[in-house]
Amino acid sequence: MIYIITGHYGSGKTEIALNLALSLTNPIIIDLDIVNPYFRTKDAQKMLVREGIRLIAPEFANTNVNMPTLPPEIFGALESENDVVIDVGGDDDGAIALGQYHKYFEDKPYKMYFVINKRRPLTSNSQDTIRLMRDIEGASRLKVTGIINNTNVKGETTAADILDGQRLADEISQITGIPVLAVSGIRSILADLKTDIKKMPLDLYLTLPWERGV
Amino acid sequence: MDKVLMKGNEAIAEAAIRAGCRHFFGYPITPQTEISAYMARRMPKIGGTFLQAESEVAAINMVYGAAGAGVRAMTSSSSPGISLKSEGISYIAGADLPCVIVNIVRAGPGLGGIQPAQSDYFQAVKGGGHGDYRMIVVAPSSIQEIVDSTFLAFDLADKYRMPVMLMGDGMLGQMMEPVAFPDTTGVKLPEKEWATTGTKKMRKPNIINSLYIQPDELEALIKNRWKKYIEIEQNEVRFEAEGTEDAEIILVAYGATARIVKAAIKKARENGIKAGLIRPITLWPFPSDVISAAAKKVKAILCVEMSMGQMVEDVRLSAAGACPVHFYGRTGGVVPIPADVYDEIRRYV
Known part of the structure; x- marks a missing residue:
């Protein structure tokens, strides 16, 4: 199966992509981010190597140049029998990079997740969020198959934030008919959360230098 | 108000808007491009002006003009772009105009690289441009402090009629943290009697200028300006x-x-x-x-x-x-x- 993770930047796509990849058997993870210069899937390279997960990332990711070239190995990955997780960077601009691969999805099943975070200013209501989702679908030439509520304000997230995000996710689902597949967040908060939606507990891998311990 | 999760660059743009900035002139460069992108989306919705200039030199001179007309104006760039803007910053300092310049610093010298750096300290505090002038430089270290510093930068610029730089490294521009924005209801921006807003035949024309024909006239002006700098050194250290x-x-x-x-x-x-x-x-x-x-x-x-x-x-x-x-x-x-x-x-x- 090919899993495509989309959403506004700051929605938490990369953490979800990493956690999803870790739950699969022998997956390939693709860092398709052509927008963000740093804080991306490739940051977790050491962990991925340790876990035996193959990472395909733009050749110049995390270097000193802006060179949004995508490696040809992506074609091979999409033709393989492996599970593939694609972390699509940025917003609809980032999703343009995905559009070139759309022919691979014409007769192959895929799951495209749209990650929402109500605490991000440009996706705090259903109108703006649906517009962004449609823009991403247009740019990628693919259809969103499920919504993940990943509402968070990093370390200050409360259960109330997540439930507030759940109302937004439900509203978007009602308007668009796209199902809400999961609610994600750090384990300690999700554990006590009362919800009927499937919980997707996350371990966080993208850390700042001062969060990594001495 | 609920806290929101913002990237440093977005937080600067949103804080500037809330501080009353309605004129932004930019030119894209990593790692600060989100400031321009945010302004491009937001300014048209609130009656403001976003303009992607043809170059950094043009952008800073647009700020010069807008500041002269008395509005809160801002530009942003990263290291090589600030080098290009330095001439304009010197003119703005020489004309005693308030504005905010953002530098989200990347590696140098030359084209350097897009990863974070702090190697523009000399340029910022010792005068990147020519002439006897000073620029207040504010260097936050969290996204909340970026928000607070953006308000502070505009206020200090207006108070002392001078350019203020908001300086952060690329990491601060790109990282995300929770932020809250201060309540700005009822806050009035300061009157600017010196601005070129049209005389309406009620007063003498205001003139925005940094050229002085007589050396002693220029010296007197600079010495007078220096009193302001000493006052800032006494009162604005943070x-x-x-x-x-x-x-x-x-x-x-x-x-x-x-x-x-x-x-x-x-x-x-x-x-x-x-x-x-x-x-x-x-x-x-x-x-x-x-x-x-x-x-x-x-x-x-x-x-x-x-x-x-x-x-x-x-x-x-x-x-x-x-x-x-x-x-x-x-x-x-x-x-x-x-x-x-x-x-x-x-x-x-």
């Missing part, structure tokens, strides 16, 4: 001090580097080393007095920067030989890690 009371070693760092240093200090304290931090928030005016006082009480000062050593010169001037001032720096887009800073601390105590 810094954070932590664990300095009992410290045997003081670290000096600003911006995101100060966060890394704090992690190293925590480890040092856990291992019985009394380390403290002085974090300049304003790089000019520089917190010389607090560093000077601290230098007399400690074994050593350690300055940490993402450069080959720029702020350390001001730290040494402040310490004035009262204690040794050591330096640890990474450059070229390499970010120091707490473990390395901790090793440096151990070398000097």
Whole structure:
């Protein structure tokens, strides 16, 4: 199966992509981010190597140049029998990079997740969020198959934030008919959360230098 | 109000809008492009002006014009772009105009690289442009402080009629943290009687100018302006001090580097080393007095920067030989890690 993770930047796509990849058997993870210069899937390279997960990332990711070239190995990955997780960077601009691969999805099943975070200013209501989702679908030439509520304000997230995000996710689902597949967040908060939606507990891998311990 | 999760660059743009900025002139460059992107989306919706100029030189001169007309104007760039803007900044300083310039610093010199750096300290505080002038430089170290500093930058610019730089490294521009925005209802922007807003035949024309034909006239003007700079040095120094009371070693760092240093200090304290931090928030005016006082009480000062050593010169001037001032720096887009800073601390105590 090919899993495509989309959403506004700051929605938490990369953490979800990493956690999803870790739950699969022998997956390939693709860092398709052509927008963000740093804080991306490739940051977790050491962990991925340790876990035996193959990472395909733009050749110049995390270097000193802006060179949004995508490696040809992506074609091979999409033709393989492996599970593939694609972390699509940025917003609809980032999703343009995905559009070139759309022919691979014409007769192959895929799951495209749209990650929402109500605490991000440009996706705090259903109108703006649906517009962004449609823009991403247009740019990628693919259809969103499920919504993940990943509402968070990093370390200050409360259960109330997540439930507030759940109302937004439900509203978007009602308007668009796209199902809400999961609610994600750090384990300690999700554990006590009362919800009927499937919980997707996350371990966080993208850390700042001062969060990594001495 | 609920806190929101924002990228440093977005937080600058949103804070500027809330501070009354309706005129933004930019030119894209990594790692600050989100500022322009945010302004491009938001300004048209609130009756503001976003303009992507044909170059950095054009953008800063648009700021010059807008500031002269009395509005709150801003531009943003990253290191090579600020070099291009430096001529315009000098003109703005020479014409006593308020504006905010954002520098989200990347590695240099030349095209350098897109990863975080702090190697534009000299350029910011020693005058990137020509002539006798000063620029207030505010260097936040968290996304919330970025928001607060953006308001502060506009207020200081208007108060003293001069350019103010908001400086952060690429990491601060790109990282995300929770932020809350202050309530601005009822806040009125200051009147600007000097602005070129049209005389309506009620007053003499205001003139925006930095050219003076007679040397003695220019000298008198600059000397008068210098009184303002001295007033700023007396009244506008901002810094954070932590664990300095009992410290045997003081670290000096600003911006995101100060966060890394704090992690190293925590480890040092856990291992019985009394380390403290002085974090300049304003790089000019520089917190010389607090560093000077601290230098007399400690074994050593350690300055940490993402450069080959720029702020350390001001730290040494402040310490004035009262204690040794050591330096640890990474450059070229390499970010120091707490473990390395901790090793440096151990070398000097």
